Structure formats: C-alpha cells, structure tokens
Amino acid sequence: MSKSKGHSWQSIQQEIILRITNRTWQPGELIPGEAKLANEFGCARATVNRAMRQLAESGLLERRRKAGTRVALNPVRKAVLHIQITRQEVEKRGGVYRHALLDRQIKTAPPYITSRLRLDQNTEMLHLRELHFSDNHPFIYEDRWVNLDVVSDIVKVDFDKISSNEWLVNNAPFSNCDIALSAENASKTEAEMLATTENKSIFINDRITWIGVSPVTCVRLAYAPGYRMLSSF
Amino acid sequence: MSKSKGHSWQSIQQEIILRITNRTWQPGELIPGEAKLANEFGCARATVNRAMRQLAESGLLERRRKAGTRVALNPVRKAVLHIQITRQEVEKRGGVYRHALLDRQIKTAPPYITSRLRLDQNTEMLHLRELHFSDNHPFIYEDRWVNLDVVSDIVKVDFDKISSNEWLVNNAPFSNCDIALSAENASKTEAEMLATTENKSIFINDRITWIGVSPVTCVRLAYAPGYRMLSSF
DNA sequence: TAGTGGTCTAGACCACCCT
DNA sequence: GGGTGGTCTAGACCACTAC
Secondary structure (H helix, E strand, C coil), X not given: CCCCCCCCHHHXXXXXXXXXXXXXXXXXXXXXXXXXXXXXXXXXXXXHXXXXXXXXXXXXXXXXXXXXXXXXXXCCEEEEEEECCHHHHHHHCCCCEEEEEEEEEEEECCHHHHHHCXXXXXXXXXXXXXXXXXXXXXXXXXXXXXXXXXXXXXXXXCCXXXXXXXXXXXXXXXXXXXXXXXXXXXXXXXXXXXXXXXXXXXXXXXXXXXXXXXXXXXXXXXXXCCCEEEEEC | CCCCCCCCHHHHHHHHHHHHHXXXXXXXXXXXXXXXXXXXXXXXXHHHHHHHHHHHHCCCEEEECCCEEEECCCCCEEEEEEXXXXXXXXXXXXXXXXXEEEEEEEEECCHHHHHHCCCCCCCEEEEEEEEEEECCEEEEEEEEEECCCCCHHHHHCCCCCCCHHHHHHHHCCCCEEEXXXXXXXXXXXXXXXXXXXXXXXXXXXXXXXXXXXEEEEEXXXXXXXXXXXXXXX
16 A cells, blocks of 8 residues: 655656556556545645656556546557757767758759648748768768748858757747658768768658748758667656 | 736746747746746746746756756757557558568577677577568568566467567556667568568667566567658657 | 546745855 | 745646546
8 A cells, every 4th residue: 555655746656657567557447536546645636646647648547537547558658759959969979070061052942842841832942951970970961941931040140150950949949840750772962971872771850840830941861871869768 | 918817837838939939038048937927927836837847848948946947048859759559550540450470489589689688698588570561561570579587478379369569568568668760771581571672771660668677578670661750749 | 417637726845056 | 045946735616528
C-alpha cells in the first residue's frame, strides 16, 4: 500500500509506473480514480492529477471523463526529438563548427515548393544553399527557401557571418513546424557536397515552419553518411 | 492589454505565443513574472504557471527561479514522434496489415548486441526475424533480440498469430526507450526482403527498450524505400 | 443522471539562486 | 536577503459520457 507519504507528484508518478510495470495494474485495466488515489497517498487530488495527466500525455495511460483511467492497451508512446540550430548540434558532438554559403538568389520558387507552402505559383522567394561543417568535414548540405513576405529583413543579412539557420531561429519566430525524416540515395550534387559517392544512403530532414498559417521557410537538410538522429523516452 | 477575460490556461498560452511571435517580447528578453501576468489576465497564478510551464517544456521559454522567465534565445524546440505498433501504423495509412514470421531461434546473442544491452557475453536470447506487409507489399523488415530473463513467457507465443511487436507492447511493459534513426544502403538480404534493389537507400529505426536497468528487447526496423517518418509541433 | 476527469482559485510554503 | 518559479492544498464548478 506504500504508506510512504509520497507527497510529490513525481513520487506518485513513480509509484504508478511501478504498479504498471509490476502488473499490479495490467494493460487495459481500469485503475482507481483520482480521488481514491489521493486518499490512499494522502495528498490532494490535484497532485494525483498532475502525475496521471503527464502519464496520459506520454501515452502510458488513457483517461476519459466518467469512464475513468486505464493502463493503455496499445500505448502510442511519444518520443521527443530535440530540434536545435546546426551550430549547437555540431558543438554538442564536440566538433568545431563552420558554415559556407554556396548560393543565394531571389527567384521564382518552383511549383513543388510553392504548392507545399500553399503560396501562389511564381512567388518570388529567397533561395539559399549552404554547407555546414563539423571539424572541417561536410556535415549537412542545406537547401532552403524563405518567404520574403514574412521575413523581409533577411535580404540585408550577410550569410557569410551567420548561417541562415541561426539567423532565422533568432529573428523569425514560428508557431508550427512540420518535419519529415527519410532516407535517400545521394544525387551527384549531394555526393559532391558531402564528400561521398553517388547513391550513398543519406539521411534527409525536410522541414517547413509556419507562423500562424503563413509559411516562414522550407528547408531540406541532407546529412553526411553515418549520421544517427537520437531520441529517447 | 487584452482585457479578454482569458480564464483558461490555453488562452493565456496563446496570448503569450502571440506576444512572442509579435515581438512584443523579443528573444532573450525577460518577460513579466507569474504574479504580474496573473494580475493582468485576472486569473490565479497557478493558471499562468500551467501555461508557461508547458511553453518552457516545449523549449520556447527559459525559466529559472529568481532569474525569472525569458523568451528562449536559441530555442531547442521539441518535436514529438508517435511510436506505435506496426499494425496500427499500417492501418492508419489506410493499408491492410499482415505479418510473416521468417525465423525464430533461441541462441547466443552476438557481442554487438550483448554489449549494447549491457548483458553478459554468450547470453541466450530469442532471435526473431519478421516481415510486416502493407497491402501485401513489404513495409518493414524487422530483426529482433529478446531478453528471456525479463520476458520468459515469450517462448510460448505463436508468432504466426500475433507479431512480436504487438505481443511485446501488450505484455512486456517498459519504462525507457532509446531510439536511433538513420539511413543505410540496403544489404542483399534487406533488398530481397523489401522487394527492392541492393544499395537502395532505406530508413532504419534502431530501438532498445528497458525496464528499469534491464534490457527488454532490441530491434532493428528497416523500412521499405519511400518511407517518411512524420512529426510536428 | 451520476460519476469521472479537467480545470480554476486563493493561499501557502519552499527551493533556488541572483544581487 | 529577497524575489522568483515549483509545488501542494482544499475546495469548487464544469464538461463529458457511460450507464
């Protein structure tokens, strides 16, 4: 009964996890309500609520009003990806960061970009191509389109001094982001950029950021072979 | 001043996001404390706390006792991956799911497995190889090792009826999970399994689950070409 | 319609850590 | 030392939904 004066929501959460991994409470089973557990643990209902709410958010519990709380039967567990600026990603791995601007043009965006961004065809956008290095080895080849209607200041920026990635994060707030991770065979260009061979398998991170319903930028990151994106929960 | 009787934590959160995207509160800037905002919004401090705490968890704010709350300068944004059983993943995409057991043996695990799982060398483990189909096309080729010390019941299961993935999720609770996503060129075996050609780029999901400090299972999922893992925030 | 979770309040104490 | 966020409480009302 764990009469352990578990007066913090973390300790209550631990106890709940214990009973699930214990199989005291089995998958699919209805577990006691907030009031009952608050009583048992000798704490306020809000404290139990905080513990259980977080477990429900992470997918381990399923809660419905009136129906009560169950141990999730087919838990959709949620893993967290930490999205940070490339410089920080390199430095966190212990590398020395450097970036190079390859190309910078204001031009009409191709239809496959404008349609994904829900912009009119023939919209003028800023197109950037950059290379990010770690210890002087190519790490990421970046191909980016920027919506000038939202980020008009960007035309004045000197991208030899700061990467577009870093400038945008600091100067172009966004509210939403769509991410698609995939694997592709390197094109000839990508292979040259990343100092590898054509058709080598590379990790692709396609990202679109939005502020409200307006697209801010759309970027394709091609990682040098061997990259592993880590996550845990 | 938004005198809009914003009496829910969600509406307060929206207002905070608005002021950040507005640049009313700029990156790095100190924003008013909980008490002050509670006063302004006409709600309890706990309500403001709930709104800001969640924004801090998602990386948009940085909070420290005494120092106050700032708009994150280099926000480490957190995207969420939804990890679900393969059958659900296929069905959610509108496909008809089927799986096939290719191989099942209890044998000594190779060192590259035991060392990752922090198990003794020469530990006997259950090795499984399975194929998951979507609309009768190969979707995932799965290579799995299971720790029999933790999941001893598994030796009795008939994996023609249920995939190891689904059985484990329902019967072997875990507390932690490490995920590594990468891109690799298909080996000859993988190419045959996934009905593609050797060296084709495929998306790899390497996963280890733990219960406390004990490894439960370690699995390598190789997705058929064209797979995209989606996420957003 | 009754029971459950979701949320809000007003107040309180505490841990942390900047000044 | 004092100001800030982190948390807990006891109570309340509401929304949803299984029954």
